[in-house]
Amino acid sequence: MSEHSSRTAETEPPAEGGHTDPGTESFIAHRNLLFTVAYEMLGSAADAEDVLQETWLQWVKVDHDTVQDRRAYLVRVTTRQALMRLRTLRRRKEAYVGPWLPEPLLTAPDVAEDIELAEGVSMAMLLVMETLTPTERAVFVLREVFGLDYEEIAAAVDKNTVTVRQIAHRARNHVAARRPRETVSQAQNRAALLAFQRAVETGDLQSLLDQLAPEVVFLSDGGGVVQAALEPIVGAKAVAALLTAGLGRLAGSASVRAAQVNGHPALIMRIREQVEGVLAVRTEDGLITGLYFVRNPEKLSRLDEQTTLRR
Structure with a gap:
């Protein structure tokens, strides 16, 4: 603490x-x-x-x-x-x-415009630097x-x-050797997150599952405080099963809105106005290769106002 x-x-x-x-x-x-x-x-x-x-x-x-x-x-x-x-x-x-996942920050649009800074603070890169x-x-x-x-x-x-x-x-x-093979595409990330948002709001999972890469990895950080997977979930079938079960419970009860988090598109999920988690993705070749879901309440305190990042 x-x-x-x-x-x-x-x-x-x-x-x-x-x-x-x-x-x-x-x-x-x-x-x-x-x-x-x-x-x-x-x-x-x-x-x-x-x-x-x-x-x-x-x-x-x-x-x-x-x-x-x-x-x-x-x-x-x-x-x-x-x-x-x-x-x-x-x-x-x-x-x-x-x-363990990095603490997500709500960032201004100018961070996304600085490609080097946006990549440096992305969830994917911060995990590589770990x-x-x-x-x-x-x-x-x-x-x-x-x-x-x-x-x-x-x-x-x-x-x-x-x-x-x-x-x-x-x-x-x-x-x-560990970073994405190509610069993370803001447009591809946004499309993947839109499919996730649609799945939460309508229960239609197929458009989301179709975007999972065969080797996709799902990481969820609950810090032992809230429910989360205790190990990485690897592979499209395993991740699809997890998402199907989890989103089935959330459909209709959760509200999801798009936001710029760590310089990239992300989703902030709320239940009864309480922030329940932040979802970020990593995409390569148009498919989701990484899903990062931060649920630890201690890491969700900086999502009400933007954090200014500078180089």
Whole structure:
């Protein structure tokens, strides 16, 4: 559970628009970037906020006049804090009940327009990055998503430049072997989700089942708090059976609306106005290869307002 709620107001930067000094203004100006760096490294908005809290606490102790590049400095501090928290999260995830999925964020349309950023924060890519070591993930995010040079990354992860280049090469190869073969198509994802929405609203499953790839994988994250499959469901027949049973229970009782989540089309499902889950998909060659259903209530708190992500 995040410690953010227990922090006091005195440890937080003033809200944007308030009277601030230049050091505080620098932090506020780069806050969305810092949050995005932390979130891509952690896959958790709550933990990313805590990382920003620690970054702010370190920043207020610095003589800001001695910092030549405040953006680079703040990214470096944020990366180091995220690396420490990522190692803690890894231990936490080992005890997690069932599959772990990233915390979904309601995002603005401009995220989808930035192809590199949208791919970097997609459910599919965040899950791929879960297979990297903490340092590999930091180097990959800073290099491939944010375009930092190797010298900046080396300073952020406390490695020399030659080592960082080797880590970047290894991380790129690792991700390339596991990422979708083609850039995830927003149109294909939208079509797949429309079929899912139609199935929930009408009970007509066939148009949805026809879009399942033979090797499709269904992951549902309930965190041991709500009902969810405790193991990945693999294969079109197994996933179709699960969807048939689940959607049969939901038809007529659930409302579903389309939204932009993590820079891609997704569905937010509600029962009696209460958010019950978020569904995202991964499509390749026009077929659904991945279904990601986040049901853990602790991960559904940021779906009422948009989260600003920046590179």
